[in-house]
Amino acid sequence: MEEDAAPKLPLLLEAVLGIGIDLDLPTTLQYIVDTATQVAGARFGALGVVDPDRKQITELFTSGITDAEREQIGALPTGETGLVGTLIRDPQPLLINDVTTDPRAAGVPEGHPAMRSFLGVPIRVHTEVFGNLYLSEKRSGPFTEDDLAVLQVLASQAGIAIGNARLYASARQRARWIEGAAAVTNALLTGESAEDALMTVAEQARILADASAGVVLQPTADGGMEIVAASSTDDPGDIVGTTIAPGSPVLVQLLGGEPVFIEDSATDPRMTTHVRTRFGPSMMLPLQSGGRLIGTLALPRKRYGRPYTAVERLLATQFASQAALALVLADAQHNREQLAVYEDRDRIARDLHDLVVQRLFATEMMLESTRRRDTAGNADELLSRAVDELDSTIQEVRTAIFALQQPPTETPSSLRSRVLRETAAISTALGFRPSVRFRGAVDALVREPTDQQLLTALRGALTAVRERSDISVVEVDVDATIQLPDGTAGVRLMVRDDGRGEDTGAGTTVSWQAPR
Structure with missing residues (x-):
């Protein structure tokens, strides 16, 4: 036993010293699973974060598995069956020489790499089970009691490091949400239009929640709800205008001002919109102040994305209340x-x-x-x-x-105003407003469907701008006075920035033109 343990001692000491150096929680968790896999000589390793309320895995950090293999495995294990579920229900060390003969190993996904030997231990932060550490397929034979002892030492040290990292992450997360709520309030009280105000709320909430999209829904005259503003990592064009029909089960809670938390938008029977298949975990939070329901803020994550934690739900709900109050104050102003x-x-x-x-x-x-x-x-x-x-x-x-x-009539939704609205929407993410220049009588000269095509091209260009780094200047130029090569009158859109992308040097120019 001493001969087996001796070679592992330097690795174990190095691992113990390394755990906790970085206070970033995801980095710490990935380091723990990589180190445990290396020290135990295992081929595969995983660290599953457990939601104590739902008794499910909410995050999974892996070692020894490629991205393609992760994709094949699919969704996270629910924890209801298999060895994952065994450790969740009974958080005690588990050592199995051959999982193929163990009835508790049922429910392994088809895309999971083949494994025989298995070792698992719980990770506790104080008295709470934070998650479980799993190792499989030891390279030199079955796992031993020494491997189990080493893994328990790592799990104990990991619990201390995770506790510190969680406190640090929680403090940073709360600070970000507070700053975000303050930024939204400041932006709304500077005199933005109603449409721009809703877009600001959607954009800022999406960034803070690390969501795939941020949308604002408002009640319709027939008793349903319609998406009136959307911010997305992809083109949000097909999201805006989506409606939840009257009588939908989720509307009872939304119109009643109650938050709705959804595990998987694609499969939840309460979700009826055509875009639901693109999303997974979601929060739908009422925007209400003083008993007045302004609308609903929805924050869906991508399919199979990380579920929202209890802290994230609380912070997002508080943000929605603050945003609703800011919207009411902005409207009063x-x-x-x-x-x-x-x-x-x-x-x-x-x-x-x-x-x-x-x-x-x-x-x-x-x-x-x-x-x-x-x-x-x-x-x-x-x-x-x-x-x-x-x-x-x-x-x-x-x-x-x-x-x-006479009272002023509603401002028409002209092409000029829509271009300004699109550029204003990205200003929250950039930290500054892009400069916009129009040439010619844009509203009079550019007609349907060219105006819609121009807006689609503009959204795509601005989405690409957001993916680049070190951006300090964005210029948008709409010229309705150009002549196309075939001699017909046309319109041209140019979007320039000074940022850097993976495949581009400094500065990028996107150009689009069409007959007007």
Whole structure:
């Protein structure tokens, strides 16, 4: 036994000293499973993080398995069957020489690499079981009691390191959500439009939650809900406008202002939208303040993605409450500003009516009197023209007064405004607003379906910009005055940045053009 253990001692000491150097939790967990696999001489290793409430594996860190093999295995083990489930239900050390003859090893996925010998121990943080460490296929034969003892030492040290890393990660995570909520509040109170405000909430929440998409849904007139703003790592074009039909089971909770937590959007019967197959774990959080339901914030992760933890759910729920309050305050501020505009318009209208119109009318009467007194008729033509001009001016001023007294109509959804909305949406991720320049009468010259094609090209270019690093400048140029090679009038979109990508040098330019 001493001869077997002696060669492992230096490796064990080095491993114990190395665990806990890095406070980043994922890095620490990967180091633990890599080190345990090496020290025990195993071919494969895994560290499964266990959700104490659901008794399921929420994250799996592996060693000795390629990305292709991970893809073949598929979804994370649920923990209901097999050796994984055995250790979750009964967190005690487990040593098996031949898993093929052990009935507890049932339920191994088809894509899992072949294994025979198995060794597993729980990892405890204080008195709580954090997860389990699994090793299989020792290279020099079956696992021994010495291997089990070494693995228990590593698991004990790992528990201490994980506890420290979790505290550090929790503090950083809370700080990020607090900063994100503050950034959203600041952005919303700077006078953004309603659409831009919702996009800001969706974008910031997606980044903070490490989600595949962030969407905001609002109630519809028929009792359903519609996605009105979406931020996604992919093109969000097919997400916006998606509706949840009235009567859907999930609507009862959403319209009642209750949060909904979903394990797998693709298979949950409550989810009925056509985009659900793309997503896995999801949170749907009410945006409500003072009893007023503004909408719902949904944060789905990709299919087979990491489930949300209890802490993440709590932080996201708090963020949604803060964002809802900011939306209400922003709306109230917008109403106050609009009221101030109305009051100013009313004052201008009164001034025009009381002063300008009266003076113009008095001048017109004076000229009319002069014309009548001129018996020779020398000034008749000149005075008639002056009277006509004054009468025309009075009519125009009255028309202006009437227009000022009317409430402003809704701003049309022009191409110019939609381009500005798309560029504003990425400003949260970039940390600055891209510069936008228009050439020509864009709204009048560019018609359907070219405008939609331009917006699709713009979204794709901005998504690519987000993937590059060291970006400090993004320029968007829409030119509706160009002439295409075949002589027809066209429109051109150019998106330039000074960032770096994996396959590009410094600076990237994306160009798109089409007949308008």
